[in-house]
Amino acid sequence: MVGVKHLRPFDDKVFDAGFVYISAYDIWVDPNHAAALAARVPTNVRSKLDDEQRRSLILGRTGRDWPLHETVSVIDRRDECTPDRWIPRHPHLIRLSGRHPFNCETPLQDLVQKGFITPTSLHFVRNHGAVPNISWDTHMLSVTGLVDKPTTFTMADLVTKFDQVTVSATLVCVGNRRKEQNLVKKTKGFSWGASAVGTGKWTGVRLRDVLQKCYVHSYQEGARHVHLNGVQREVPLGKMGCYGTSIPLCSANNAANDVLTPDHGYPVRVIIPGGIGARMIKWLSEVVVSSTESDNWYHVNDNKVLPAGVDEERAAREGFWSNPDFAINELSIQSIITSPTHGELIPLAASTSTTYTVRGYAYSGGGRKVITVEVSLDGGNTWLISRIMRGEEPSEYGKHWCWVFWEVQVPLLSLFAAEELRCRAVDSSNNAQPENLLWNVTGMMSNSHFRVKLQLKADRADQIALHCEHPTKNGAEPGGWMERESLSLQGIKAVSTVSVQFDLTMLTPLHSAAPNKGIPIRRLAAHARPFSGQEAEAEGLMLGPATPP
Amino acid sequence: MVGVKHLRPFDDKVFDAGFVYISAYDIWVDPNHAAALAARVPTNVRSKLDDEQRRSLILGRTGRDWPLHETVSVIDRRDECTPDRWIPRHPHLIRLSGRHPFNCETPLQDLVQKGFITPTSLHFVRNHGAVPNISWDTHMLSVTGLVDKPTTFTMADLVTKFDQVTVSATLVCVGNRRKEQNLVKKTKGFSWGASAVGTGKWTGVRLRDVLQKCYVHSYQEGARHVHLNGVQREVPLGKMGCYGTSIPLCSANNAANDVLTPDHGYPVRVIIPGGIGARMIKWLSEVVVSSTESDNWYHVNDNKVLPAGVDEERAAREGFWSNPDFAINELSIQSIITSPTHGELIPLAASTSTTYTVRGYAYSGGGRKVITVEVSLDGGNTWLISRIMRGEEPSEYGKHWCWVFWEVQVPLLSLFAAEELRCRAVDSSNNAQPENLLWNVTGMMSNSHFRVKLQLKADRADQIALHCEHPTKNGAEPGGWMERESLSLQGIKAVSTVSVQFDLTMLTPLHSAAPNKGIPIRRLAAHARPFSGQEAEAEGLMLGPATPP
Known part of the structure; x- marks a missing residue:
């Protein structure tokens, strides 16, 4: 059996970091999408605590005070005349980085008040370009590179051919609190306050399962990195305008499917619990197993923490950006x-x-x-x-x-x-x-x-x-x-x-x-x-x- | 097959934290023990770098300048009239905590100068009591608790019945640099300088392999903790005077065997790379799989970091010691x-x-x-x-x-x-x-x-x-x-x-x-x-x- 050869290295390195999910539960859904999608997603996997337990544990409140969903159906005037003019967005979101691309954070006082699971419509968003307008029925996920059986999956394949798993996980933009940094000295990034953070309940399939179905090569055979790429022509930089990154093979435990909102990566994104948001590629289109790290512009030139005090000029002069050691993957306290x-x-x-x-x-x-x-x-x-x-x-x-x-x-x-x-x-x-x-x-x-x-x-x-x-x-x-x-x-x-x-x-x-x-x-x-x-x-x-x- | 039932949960949680090894290579051996033991330990597993590579990488020196062994054969006068009077010890070791039990650190200037692998005879030692005088031929390791097949292994069993693995790992006493703390205000512990640290090359067997051979129960069946106990009558406190601790089942990837020195746990100890020294039980005698944490005195009352500023009186009054959250397992930067x-x-x-x-x-x-x-x-x-x-x-x-x-x-x-x-x-x-x-x-x-x-x-x-x-x-x-x-x-x-x-x-x-x-x-x-x-x-x-x- 070809599969057995590849099964072993994964079994040895699987732990529950790196699972990738898409919520089938708490994410706000545009009513136009909801009907079509809800039926596709199994909801038989549940968190260990039920909602009532979680409510009483966290807030000592009744369920009524703790809205999971805050439905939005109107298009914000600020999105008119932008490529995102088709996406309804909550008016309370605090918009950063100008009108477009859309980047927003939750009002800080809402974060704890709205409960342990952040209402999707108030969940922060980090976009680098226009939100791709993707159809569930036509979007494909290709898996190539160091695999014996390169495969292209439909969204229906993902929800029907793999085990579904659910996890609650906190997502954080690694620029959370950057506004404080910018007040000391301007950094390369824009000014997030302290609410570029939210917690969701995500359901999806494991990237490792997807990779194994394609007979991924082992570490010994040279497979070291898993490249994750979004759709093409989304962003101004990067190969084909595609936002991408890579993670070590040993962390690669998932890819997924579901009823996400467009802003959060519909129809398929990566979730890596405990990791930084920047590795959790939205609108996932391509998975490539490789012996080397991603050379995507955003992977090389972003999401690194250089030694404190190294400014942009020195970083460029001394080649700091090309040093993979400075890439950050896990959140800190x-x-x-x-x-x-x-x-x-x-x-x-x-x-x-x-x-x-x-x-x-x-x-x-x-x-x-x-x-x-x-x-x-x-x-x-x-x-x-x-x-x-x-x-x-x-x-x-x-x-x-x-x-x-x-x-x-x-x-x-x-x-x-x-x-x-x-x-x-x-x-x-x-x-x-x-x-x-x-x-x-x-x-x-x-x-x-x-x-x-x-x-x-x-x-x-x-x-x-x-x-x-x-x-x-x-x-x-x-x-x-x-x-x-x-x-x-x-x-x-x-x-x-x-x-x-x-x-x-x-x-x-x-x-x-x-x-x-x-x-x-x-x-x-x-x-x-x-x-x-x-x-x-x-x-x-x-x-x-x-x-x- | 009974085994299969238990294999799966382990495969899912195995990663290379928690392997337990005993060196067959760099540890100084009392000549009386060496001959008898060396033959028993396979040395076919090698580190990725050979010694020459490591030498040039680290020190730019010739091999002559980088002694792996500093043989000692005489009994130090300070050990006369103590229960440890049978153990030769290097005279350069800096002795702490009085004459007995034996606790010592390396002279700080020697740490880097002596090379990447610390000479065994200069490696720090943390003992809580007299060193047990154990024979390779008679010492036994029992595995009991939530296992289908409780088993007692001889040292020969360990080296012949399991795969041998080798790893280099840095060991640190969690009290490293406590002397600075004591100068601010007396803590509960004695004054380590900044050299309660050393790096060894350890060869041994995986605790997971040992547990699987005993058909350990799964997490779902209630197996949550692995208790690790030293020999009885070693220490003044603890059940039967036995130093013990427990680690979560998911970290339990090893137990081992070898030519350790008595001070370092001969004939069998635990090594948990990346962990604190206190979990790496020396003179390992007993492994017990359990649904609860260890209640050994040292597990409960030691190796915890309470919130900064909480003094002994408050800790006792408010029950800090019984809170497992404050137990520390991984080293920090x-x-x-x-x-x-x-x-x-x-x-x-x-x-x-x-x-x-x-x-x-x-x-x-x-x-x-x-x-x-x-x-x-x-x-x-x-x-x-x-x-x-x-x-x-x-x-x-x-x-x-x-x-x-x-x-x-x-x-x-x-x-x-x-x-x-x-x-x-x-x-x-x-x-x-x-x-x-x-x-x-x-x-x-x-x-x-x-x-x-x-x-x-x-x-x-x-x-x-x-x-x-x-x-x-x-x-x-x-x-x-x-x-x-x-x-x-x-x-x-x-x-x-x-x-x-x-x-x-x-x-x-x-x-x-x-x-x-x-x-x-x-x-x-x-x-x-x-x-x-x-x-x-x-x-x-x-x-x-x-x-x-």
């Missing part, structure tokens, strides 16, 4: 505060609660478990340990593919006495977030302590409140203490704020529910003038026109 | 400067070289690759990228199990102008060493930037030289800037040093080979009085007498 959100005013006097619940998300890569998330109110001298809420059990192989939510109750007095709230996380390999931002030329893997600045201000009723300021604000609008400090440094008049020196010992009784009218504070200056930031125009690595001919 | 070594005087005037080569080692865990090691001369503002030298190719599965050596040439002028030399490393998952030490109650996984302080001083000929001071000095002797600062803080008179303010612009011609006699400097004060440090007495987690009855 990250944690973010989502409550308080940016701009939140926490009232003191009117509050009946003596505590405030700080909340956020955290994730790590490679299946490593998030072990602790801690919060500091004193600049990192002492730390409070948060309660971690997990929405999924680990896999049989002990892998953790999803983010966690966390919360910690902080005495209101402590919060009002603090100048800053910061969080940090540690994973099961004892990897910790760096204390300070390490600038790198692609601005990727930005994961320093997440710091929220706190200032006493007046709310609308002239009552004392604590004003919370994230390092940056999602999108192109002005805001965030890093931007404020950066503007100050640049000699631009910073946003005018009222700085109040305030003795907390005066506040007796502190926890009285009665409004404390004794300490009026001047109203804040109005918001600064709209800032048509360069972030809005930044095109990242897009060096040419993104519209197809 | 680490780098150390070995040249300049502690106390090194780098002469300026007499030097004919215009550069100095800074050298060191680095490693990470879980098979992750060390990507960059950088050196800073200005407190971390700017960084020089080092050249990394790898002694081993990655495994087929892309895993990196060994340390790397690195070097970077620094202009002598820059070095003399600097107050501090520090290094940091990044691994392939973009994990970086923390900038500052994070104290934890076991003092484990200490991996902050490694900082060497530089001071201008006079050498013996009253010439200007740069005095290099590591954070700590190996062993119980006084030394190191952290200790000096700590002593100062404690009000104890610090070591007297001559601090020289020095204008480098005066040094023309800087690189003249002629001795520069123009700038006499007072001799240094003599060494401070011997410091009978508490480190010498510290027994770490040893809470009772370690001598067997």
Whole structure:
């Protein structure tokens, strides 16, 4: 049997990193597509936790408060006159990188509030070009290269000829939090806030199964890399305008099928749990087994983290881009505060609660478990340990593919006495977030302590409140203490704020529910003038026109 | 076939973490044992690089300069009157934790100089009790628990009934660099310097093969953990005085056999590449497959990293020890400067070289690759990228199990102008060493930037030289800037040093080979009085007498 020869090397290297799925469950579906597609996808494989369990575990809420779907059917005006004018998109999405290509993130405060599984319509999108308008019935996936039996599969082949598997996995754009990096020094990429992240439930088939059906060669026979290519004429760079990458053969455990939205890769994309989004090729068209890495422009010149401080000129001069060592594949440890959100005013006097619940998300890569998330109110001298809420059990192989939510109750007095709230996380390999931002030329893997600045201000009723300021604000609008400090440094008049020196010992009784009218504070200056930031125009690595001919 | 039922779950989870080996090659052998044992161990499996390749790759030296073995045959006087009085030990080993049990580390400057494979006689040792005096012919390994066919194997069974595999792997005591932690605040453990690390070439059999021969149950049938126990009556704590731990079933890819030294686990121990030393049970006697984790005292109460700052009292009060999340299994990213070594005087005037080569080692865990090691001369503002030298190719599965050596040439002028030399490393998952030490109650996984302080001083000929001071000095002797600062803080008179303010612009011609006699400097004060440090007495987690009855 020819197959046996090839079976062994795979059996020896299979572990549950690298499975590739397409959701049959939680992804928003254009009603026009839904009917046609739903029937094709088996839904017999289920997550270990049912929805009800997950809801109660995570949010302590009822199902009604936790919408999995937020249906959208209208075309946004901003998409008119672009090649994407056929795709309905949620109006709450924060659009980055100008009008086109479409790149968006979720409003940060929505991430945790909307639940463990991110509603598809609010899930971040990273596109490099126009979304290919592909038909389920005609799209093909070819498998070639170091295989004995090159094969072209239809979508129907994928859903009927292979075992279906389901996994929950957190996807992260490796540029998450790049806006902070850009405020230190402009990187090559555009400014993601802290919400280029979302969690989905994906159903699909294993790439290893697909490769085995084609009698993939073994490692010993020279098969080392699996190239994954999207459709042609999607992007301005790369061979035939095709976005592509490659992964080591030993990670190649899947390709898939399903009811994805066009923005998320319909009809077939790659999912690599614990990996960076950039390897999870959307609109997958071609799988090529090879002895060498991909030479696709995006594989070579993007998704690398060069040593901190190496700028673009030096990188080019010294050949950093051609060094495969700097390619990143697994996510690193990250944690973010989502409550308080940016701009939140926490009232003191009117509050009946003596505590405030700080909340956020955290994730790590490679299946490593998030072990602790801690919060500091004193600049990192002492730390409070948060309660971690997990929405999924680990896999049989002990892998953790999803983010966690966390919360910690902080005495209101402590919060009002603090100048800053910061969080940090540690994973099961004892990897910790760096204390300070390490600038790198692609601005990727930005994961320093997440710091929220706190200032006493007046709310609308002239009552004392604590004003919370994230390092940056999602999108192109002005805001965030890093931007404020950066503007100050640049000699631009910073946003005018009222700085109040305030003795907390005066506040007796502190926890009285009665409004404390004794300490009026001047109203804040109005918001600064709209800032048509360069972030809005930044095109990242897009060096040419993104519209197809 | 009964076997088939159990084969499948293992095939699905096998990757090359967790192999267990015993060296048949580089481990020093007591001549009395060598003859009897050498014949038993097949040596047909070889590393991908032969010795000559490895030598030239790493050191650019001839074989003569790179001793694999440093034979020892005499009993050290310090071992007389201890239960270990039968074991010859190298006199250069730096002994920690008092006279007994035997715990030692390699002199730091020897680590890189002695080559990629650490000479066995200089390899660090972590013992919790007396070394069991075990005979190859009578020692047995039992496999019980959730297996269909409980079996007891002789050592001869292990070397004849299973495939032999060889791997190079770096072993690290998870307490490496704990001395720095102890200088911030006493932890539960004794003071390792920065050389509780060594690299060996291990040959053995896979634990998965042994388990499969016993028809181990599948994950679905409830088999989740593999307990690994040493011999009974070795240690003061633990069930029957037996040191033990457990690993998840999915990591259980080996048990082994061979010509180890007694200190390193003769005749059989566990090796888990990329893991922490504490899981690699020596004198392995018992393997038990179970649905639960080990309840061995050392598994529960040791080898955990609690959140930074949680002290012993709080840990006990809030039940931290019983939380398996805090158990550590994989090593985290680490780098150390070995040249300049502690106390090194780098002469300026007499030097004919215009550069100095800074050298060191680095490693990470879980098979992750060390990507960059950088050196800073200005407190971390700017960084020089080092050249990394790898002694081993990655495994087929892309895993990196060994340390790397690195070097970077620094202009002598820059070095003399600097107050501090520090290094940091990044691994392939973009994990970086923390900038500052994070104290934890076991003092484990200490991996902050490694900082060497530089001071201008006079050498013996009253010439200007740069005095290099590591954070700590190996062993119980006084030394190191952290200790000096700590002593100062404690009000104890610090070591007297001559601090020289020095204008480098005066040094023309800087690189003249002629001795520069123009700038006499007072001799240094003599060494401070011997410091009978508490480190010498510290027994770490040893809470009772370690001598067997």
